[in-house]
Amino acid sequence: MADRPDAPTWLGDRFEVTVGPVAHGGHCVARHEGRVVFVRHALPGERVVVAVTEDRHPGYCRADAVEVLDASPDRVERPCPYSGPGKCGGCDWQHVAPEAQRRLKGDVVTEQFARLAGMDVSLDVEELPGGPLRWRSRARFAVDRAGRPGLRPHRSREVVVLDDCPITVEPAVEAVLGRRWDGAGAVDVAVDSVGGVTTTTLDRRGHPQSTRVVRPTGAASSAATGSRAERKAWHRDWQVEGTGFWQVHPAAADALVGAVAGFAGVRPGERVLDLYAGAGLFGGSLAPGVGPDGQVICVESDAGACAAASDNLSDLPQAEVWQGDVDAEGLTDLLAELDGPPDVVVLDPPRSGAGREVSAVLADTRARAVVYVACDPASLARDVAVFAEAGWRLTGLRAYDAFPMTAHVECVALLEPAAG
Ligand SMILES: C[S@@+](CC[C@H](N)C(=O)[O-])C[C@H]1O[C@@H](n2cnc3c(N)ncnc32)[C@H](O)[C@@H]1O
Structure with missing residues (x-):
């Protein structure tokens, strides 16, 4: 570690901590041998074994809770099989009851x-x-070198290949996951208020390649044309550029x-x-x-x-x-x-x-x-x-x-x- 040149790195080390308060960024704060440890996959008050995932700063390191010794009452089974230490980094609080997430x-x-x-x-x-799952109407999925879509682990450039993403609305999952996107570095997808699905592929530098809009049968009355999507809010219809900004x-x-x-x-x-x-x-x-x-x-x-x-x-x-x-x-x-x-x-x-x-x-x-x-x-x-x-x-x-x-x-x- 650059700023503590003589100190041995903790990267990969495992030790027990008592987890302290939540912090901004999807982790909780713990302390070990005088240093701050930002712990993911834990909850305040828990006693856990952590594995250090990053140790680059003198004052703190990052770690995943890999074993829970004393669980918080707010801990639940993760609804998503792809979430957890070292897996997909898209969600932070899959292991937390929804009302506790809000707290x-x-x-x-x-x-x-x-x-x-x-x-x-x-x-x-x-x-x-609408509940805690299937709410994400707009998403960006990464694509690996073999053309397979997924999401990245936390602070990693790898791609976890996914067949499903339970927080994403089903039409978006069906349009993107489980398919091949050869030549793309990412795929943006958005599902509008009338079920229209827009996908835009991006190259490895993030530049758009091509956009495809699929409107549901019978949507001839939709005002949206070209690459536009249709959204409804506050008793009005809104046109939005297909995968352009709209609340997710x-x-x-x-x-x-x-x-x-x-x-x-x-x-x-x-x-x-x-x-x-x-x-x-x-x-x-x-x-x-x-x-x-x-x-x-x-x-x-x-x-x-x-x-x-x-x-x-x-x-x-x-x-x-x-x-x-x-x-x-x-x-x-x-x-x-x-x-x-x-x-x-x-x-x-x-x-x-x-x-x-x-x-x-x-x-x-x-x-x-x-x-x-x-x-x-x-x-x-x-x-x-x-x-x-x-x-x-x-x-x-x-x-x-x-x-x-x-x-x-x-x-x-x-x-x-x-x-x-
Ligand atoms: C969070 S979105 C909000 C959009 C809109 N209020 C809504 O709720 O649909 C932020 C918007 O700011 C635009 N934007 C980003 N930087 C900007 C800047 N410096 N000046 C003007 N617009 C900017 C983006 O293109 C994007 O449409």
């Missing part, structure tokens, strides 16, 4: 806000309908729009910014609330998503789509072009979050509310801290179990400027 995710959100924003938050992670869990779009609309509380005549807008889900859902005298501006960098958003919002003259990057400079220019400050800003950035600079620009607006949708509580907590430093208050926080069996959690935060 763990809530603990992670609390811990991230305490550590990165100095804030004391506690919350219940809300369950989405079939119930997530409705749940998130409900949370965003509740926090935003838009009023007729208001101006709303929807940043990182994708196909316009949040902007299009809030537009009826601002009415014909209001304005909704959706900002998105991807050309295909912008084209879909423009079509999706074509019946809402108060809504417009601006293609561009949300960065500090672009956002400052955009704000300068408006007739006045936005009343409400909704932002739903990728995993890395909006970042400190964009958050600082937003905290400088005179918006009455910022609604921040985040799939990584660490990025969210880091950015909320920027708003807090600028005098804003975190006045609402909801979280959803939009990714059962995995450590991921989707949060929606409401930020308001402190009075006065």
Whole structure:
């Protein structure tokens, strides 16, 4: 190990630990001989034998629980035969009862806000309908050199060949797994709200090769054409680029729009910014609330998503789509072009979050509310801290179990400027 040159590596060693609290990233924290051990496949309070899988840092190593000596009451049989130490790395919490998974995710959100924003938050992670399996409507499967599809073990480039993935919806499994994808490095698959299945192959560098759309018989009434898929949310039909961004869990779009609309509380005549807008889900859902005298501006960098958003919002003259990057400079220019400050800003950035600079620009607006949708509580907590430093208050926080069996959690935060 580079930073402890004289210390023997623990890689491959086995020893007993008592497992401590859950941490961000799908593992729990334990200690052994003064070092932190990040343990996967364990639960807080358990006594386990671990096998060290990675030892590259002076302060910590990574390990899998390979034998459970004293099990947590939250431990269950894994529903997926491919999951477990050294196997498929797609899920983190297959060995945990679903209600306990939600408790763990809530603990992670609390811990991230305490550590990165100095804030004391506690919350219940809300369950989405449909159960913990067969929810994944959009997935990327890796393809091995023999053309066989599967998923990678945790922190590995190997491919575990799969015949099934029990968290993925069946039409996606049938379209991809158990087949040969010679010449591809990965396959993206998405199943839309009317059963249309889009597959896109990618080469070994991640560049798209070809896309195939199969629409169910009798779907002639579907509005989607070409490589577009059709999604339904918030009483509207949405067109999305086939495997382009849309919430993965079939119930997530409705749940998130409900949370965003509740926090935003838009009023007729208001101006709303929807940043990182994708196909316009949040902007299009809030537009009826601002009415014909209001304005909704959706900002998105991807050309295909912008084209879909423009079509999706074509019946809402108060809504417009601006293609561009949300960065500090672009956002400052955009704000300068408006007739006045936005009343409400909704932002739903990728995993890395909006970042400190964009958050600082937003905290400088005179918006009455910022609604921040985040799939990584660490990025969210880091950015909320920027708003807090600028005098804003975190006045609402909801979280959803939009990714059962995995450590991921989707949060929606409401930020308001402190009075006065
Ligand atoms: C998490 S998705 C949210 C999409 C949409 N809000 C939804 O729920 O369907 C993030 C979106 O941000 C876009 N994006 C990523 N980086 C961006 C940037 N710097 N500026 C503008 N859009 C960006 C992506 O193309 C993607 O559509």
